[in-house]
Amino acid sequence: xxxxxPDLAYIRQRAHAMRRHVLRMAEIVGQGYVGQGLDITDxxxxxxxxxxxxxxxxxxxxxxxxxxxxxxxxxxxxYAALAETGVIPLAELDTYGADGSRLEMSAPETTPGVEMxxxxxxxxxxxxxxxxxxxxxxxxxARVFNLLSDGxxxxxxxxxxxxxxxxxxxxxxxxxxxxxxxxxxxxxxxxMGIEPLDKKWEAxxxxxxRVNGNxxxxxxxxxxxAKATPGCPHAIVLDTLMGRGVPLFEQREKNxxxxxxxxxxxxxxxQLEEAAP
Amino acid sequence: MxxxxxxxxxxxxxxxxxAANTVNAPxxxxxxxxxxxxxxxxxxxxxxxxxxxxxxxxxxxPTRFFQMGMAEQSLVGCACxxxxxxxxxxxxxxxxxxxxxxxxxxxxxxxxxxANVKIIAGLPGLITGYGGTHQGIEDLALMRxxxxxxxIDPCDATEVAQATTAIAEHDGPxxxxxxxxxxxxxLDEKTYRFEIGRARLLLDGADVAIxxxxxxxxxxxxxxxxxxxxxxxxAVLHVSTLKPFDADAVASLLARVPxxxxxxxxxxxxxxxxxxxxxxxxxxxxxxxxKVGIPDCFCESGSLPFLARHYKMTAPDIAAAAHDILx
Numbered sequence: 001x002x003x004x005x006p007d008l009a010y011i012r013q014r015a016h017a018m019r020r021h022v023l024r025m026a027e028i029v030g031q032g033y034v035g036q037g038l039d040i041t042d043x044x045x046x047x048x049x050x051x052x053x054x055x056x057x058x059x060x061x062x063x064x065x066x067x068x069x070x071x072x073x074x075x076x077x078x079y080a081a082l083a084e085t086g087v088i089p090l091a092e093l094d095t096y097g098a099d100g101s102r103l104e105m106s107a108p109e110t111t112p113g114v115e116m117x118x119x120x121x122x123x124x125x126x127x128x129x130x131x132x133x134x135x136x137x138x139x140x141x142a143r144v145f146n147l148l149s150d151g152x153x154x155x156x157x158x159x160x161x162x163x164x165x166x167x168x169x170x171x172x173x174x175x176x177x178x179x180x181x182x183x184x185x186x187x188x189x190x191x192m193g194i195e196p197l198d199k200k201w202e203a204x205x206x207x208x209x210r211v212n213g214n215x216x217x218x219x220x221x222x223x224x225x226a227k228a229t230p231g232c233p234h235a236i237v238l239d240t241l242m243g244r245g246v247p248l249f250e251q252r253e254k255n256x257x258x259x260x261x262x263x264x265x266x267x268x269x270x271q272l273e274e275a276a277p
Numbered sequence: 278m279x280x281x282x283x284x285x286x287x288x289x290x291x292x293x294x295x296a297a298n299t300v301n302a303p304x305x306x307x308x309x310x311x312x313x314x315x316x317x318x319x320x321x322x323x324x325x326x327x328x329x330x331x332x333x334x335x336x337x338x339p340t341r342f343f344q345m346g347m348a349e350q351s352l353v354g355c356a357c358x359x360x361x362x363x364x365x366x367x368x369x370x371x372x373x374x375x376x377x378x379x380x381x382x383x384x385x386x387x388x389x390x391x392a393n394v395k396i397i398a399g400l401p402g403l404i405t406g407y408g409g410t411h412q413g414i415e416d417l418a419l420m421r422x423x424x425x426x427x428x429i430d431p432c433d434a435t436e437v438a439q440a441t442t443a444i445a446e447h448d449g450p451x452x453x454x455x456x457x458x459x460x461x462x463x464l465d466e467k468t469y470r471f472e473i474g475r476a477r478l479l480l481d482g483a484d485v486a487i488x489x490x491x492x493x494x495x496x497x498x499x500x501x502x503x504x505x506x507x508x509x510x511x512a513v514l515h516v517s518t519l520k521p522f523d524a525d526a527v528a529s530l531l532a533r534v535p536x537x538x539x540x541x542x543x544x545x546x547x548x549x550x551x552x553x554x555x556x557x558x559x560x561x562x563x564x565x566x567x568k569v570g571i572p573d574c575f576c577e578s579g580s581l582p583f584l585a586r587h588y589k590m591t592a593p594d595i596a597a598a599a600h601d602i603l604x
Contacts, residue, residue, distance in 0.1 A: 062363070109390045116361065120385045126351050127386060130358020130366075133343060137319070138362065157382070160351035168343070 007050075011216045012277035014084060015045035019245045019272055021080035025096035025103075026258075027265045032097065032105065035242035035255040037076035039180045039214065040147070043238060044081040046219045047145060056086035059112040066131050068115045068146040070124020071178070072106035078114065079103050087113040122155030124148055125175060129161050132170040132233075143172040151183030153194045159204065165233040166205030173233040174226060175206070178213060180242045182256050201235035213238025246271050283580030285406040296461035300434035303460050304397065305333025307441035308367060312338055318445060319359055321345055321368045323352040329369035329399045330457040349374045353382035353396065360392040365445060372398035372413025372454060376420060387450040388425040394450050401430065401454035401491065402542030402571065403584050409575035413454075418547025420452040421520050427473060428520040429453040430491035430542070433463035436517055439471035447473055454491060463495040476523035478530070482510030485599045486534040488527065490516045490549045493540035493569070499592035500540075504599055511599060522552050528560045535564045538598045542590070545570040567598040 022037035047067060048054075054064040069078050079096060082088045088103075088111070095101035102111045106119035116127050128146040135142045152158055165173050177197060181187050188194050198210040207229045211218040219238075226234035243249025243258070246268045252258060260268070312318040312334060319338075324347045326332040335342040345352040349370055356366035368375075375383065375398045387394040401413045420428045427449060431437045437456050444451045469477070479494070480501050489497035494515045501511040514530050516523060531537060531553075539550035550568035557564045571588055585591050 116357070117385060117389055120381055122350070123354055123382065123386055126354020126382065127358035127361065129351070130355035130360075131362050132358070133355065134319075134359045134362030134364050137341070137364070157348075157350035157354065160346075160348035161354065163348065164345055164351050164355060167346070 008217055008220070009277065011045045011049055014049040015041045015216065016277055018045060018077070018080040018084050021083055021090075021093055022076055023246070023265070023268055023272060025076050025079065025093050026260070028094060029097040030262070031259045032257065033073045033076050034258045034260070035182070035249055035252070036071070036074050036180065037080065038246060038249065039240040039242050039244045040074055040077045040178055041080065042214045042216050042244070043147070043176060043219060044077055046216055046223065048081040048085050051223060052145065053142070059087055063140055063142050065142050066115050066128070066144045068124050068128045068131070068144060069107055070118045070121065070146055070148040070152060072117065072119025074147065075103070075105060075107035078107055082113040121149070121152040122157035125158055125161035125165070128173060128175070129164045129168070129170060132165070132173040133168060135172065136170070141172070143174065145174045145176065147176050147178065150177060150179040150181065150188050150194060150197065151191070153177065153197060153200070154188070154192050162201065162204040162206065169231055170233045171230050175233065175235045177201070177235060177237045178240055179238060180240045182242050184256050198237045201237065206233050206235040208235040208237065210237040210239065213240035214244045245275055283583045285578050285580060298462045299459040300438070300462060301459055302330040302333050302457065303434040303437040304441050304455055304457060305330035307438040308334045308445070309337050311442055311445035312341070315365065315445060317363060318365045318367065319343065321352055321356055321366055323347055323349050323370045323374065325370050325399065328457070329397060329455060331367065331369045331397070334367075349379040350382050353379040353394070354386050356394045357382070357386035357392045360394045365393055365395070367395045367397055369397040369399065369455070371400045371411060372416040373400065373411055375452070376413065376416040380419060383420070383426070383450075383452065384423050388423045391425050391449050393448055395444050396452045397455050398452060399455045399457055403576060403581065403588065403590060404456070404492065404542070406579050406581055406584060408578040412576055414544050414571050414576065415547065416454070417519055417541070417543045417549070418551075421547065421552070425450060426520060427451040427518065429473070429518050431456065431471075431517050432491055432494035432515060434460035435462055435464040435466045435469055436471050439469070440517065443471055443473050456492065461495065463498065471517065474518045474521040474523060476514050476516040476518070476526040478512065478526070479515050480511065480513040482512040483534060484510045484536070485603060486512045486514060486530050486537045487540060487595060487599065488514045488516060488530070488537060488549065488553050489540040490519060491542045493542050493590070496590070496592040497540050497595055500595035500599065503592065503596045509599065509603065516549060519549060519552065522556070524556045524559070527553055527556045528562065531557055531560070531562045531564050535562065536602045537564050537566045538569060538595060538602060539566065540569040540595050543570055544573060546573055565602050567602050569595050569598050
């Protein structure tokens with residue numbers, strides 16, 4: 001039921017496998033949130049391949065840790081993690097975004113392993129607070145891990161929930177803020193400045209760290225520190241690189257929603273394998 | 278000397294102040310009774326505990342009550358999270374704040390996935406004199422259009438209590454308007470049975486049909502008595518569940534009594550009157566219909582009797598509409 005203890009080489013291999021899944025899904029639809037899928041796989045590998053307590057055969061196991069995807073469009077990354085850990089079949093990834101598929105472009109809660117319907121940004125942390133309150137009231141040790149984005153910190157509800165998490169001292173609540181510096185209309189600094197995010201979370205009463213979100217070792221260390229700090233919720237601000245692992249996508253200027261020409265996929269796959277751990 | 282003028286009272290001044298028979302905090306006490314039976318029931322509010330009667334629950338079950346502060350998106354989102362861990366959350370605030378500030382959280386967080394969340398909405402319609410900011414005049418139209426949501430507008434203390442019990446046992450998202458404080462009794466608790474989705478014929482009559490919801494049902498019954506004195510027999514159909522709408526009950530009444538007055542504590546666009554009109558058209562019923570309710574405007578501040586008269590929401594206004602339609 002529990003994944004093996006965290007081992008850096010192991011996590012890097014699983015993250016690489018997840019990146020392959022991301023490219024596999026993206027190539028079928030020819031476009032999409034490839035950049036986000038690739039930038040977040042290091043965190044997903046750390047969480048799904050060692051940290052999260054869950055049962056792939058029973059995604060609704062009441063004692064499971066919750067992974068709450070607020071940024072519904074990161075579904076491509078979550079599906080990669082769910083397939084890699086056996087919650088959904090690998091072959092199903094080929095239906096990503098297809099009519100009638102349960103692997104919708106923005107993750108719906110009807111899909112196994114998806115705790116809530118994200119996508120309308122600013123919901124995830126509010127529901128995560130409720131889940132953490134509920135689990136604590138039930139005397140369960142299960143934890144709640146919420147993934148949100150830098151742009152999402154422009155939503156007022158994120159800060160309403162941040163207040164509530166600190167006020168209710170939810171120390172089994174973890175928020176990961178993916179700062180890939182790219183929202184729909186461009187970089188946050190140009191759209192609506194939100195930095196310094198780490199200082200903001202800290203001021204809201206969260207135990208806060210800021211790390212390189214594409215460095216599994218840094219992620220593991222930050223998680224260990226967070227877990228050893230009781231009495232308040234935990235924010236881990238992640239600086240990540242859109243398209244991480246595929247230089248072709250890393251270097252795209254507008255990479256919130258990538259359009260890829262058919263001949264580029266073989267380049268992308270080759271670049272990914274050149275960086276294999 | 279000029280006539281003494283009414284003044285805007287306390288924000289919670291009851292619309293039916295002076296009623297002989299009232300029950301105190303029927304929602305709060307019914308919730309406590311439900312929670313004694315079901316340990317999964319929890320309560321939340323956004324800084325309006327005593328203003329929504331949920332303080333009764335909070336005093337009885339302090340560990341099952343969560344204060345969320347003045348943050349309605351967080352209130353509803355958090356309730357959804359609690360529902361997803363198997364609890365039955367009752368979240369209270371005012372109708373204006375629930376529907377205007379947290380609409381997306383009700384629609385996507387609660388309704389889309391059928392989370393077992395109960396939104397309890399205070400100060401519906403013209404039950405407060407505090408003007409456009411506090412009068413929830415269009416909430417039913419908003420909530421009625423959200424898929425999967427059950428929408429209830431109870432008429433008195435009896436129904437508030439029974440509906441609270443019913444929605445606690447119902448699995449799914451609910452939006453319920455709240456009457457709080459000293460709430461008048463209109464319906465006899467010994468004979469009345471609230472059921473989600475069922476309209477109740479409180480009075481039968483062949484001349485005119487009054488179809489009402491919420492606190493307007495008490496005024497509809499008063500109007501029917503006035504009409505009876507003028508030899509006009511009015512039926513009163515009380516539709517406390519706006520969604521799912523009891524189209525069968527409404528259509529069968531309209532087929533018998535095609536002259537109809539609707540009465541709602543809500544704007545006349547998108548609420549009960551609109552639902553009745555839709556029902557008539559869908560069933561090919563040729564009816565004459567007058568809607569009593571708030572016109573298409575934000576209302577002024579003022580004393581409640583003044584507001585009811587000014588916006589033609591009184592029992593005599595309902596009776597006048599009936600006379601008008603019978604001309």
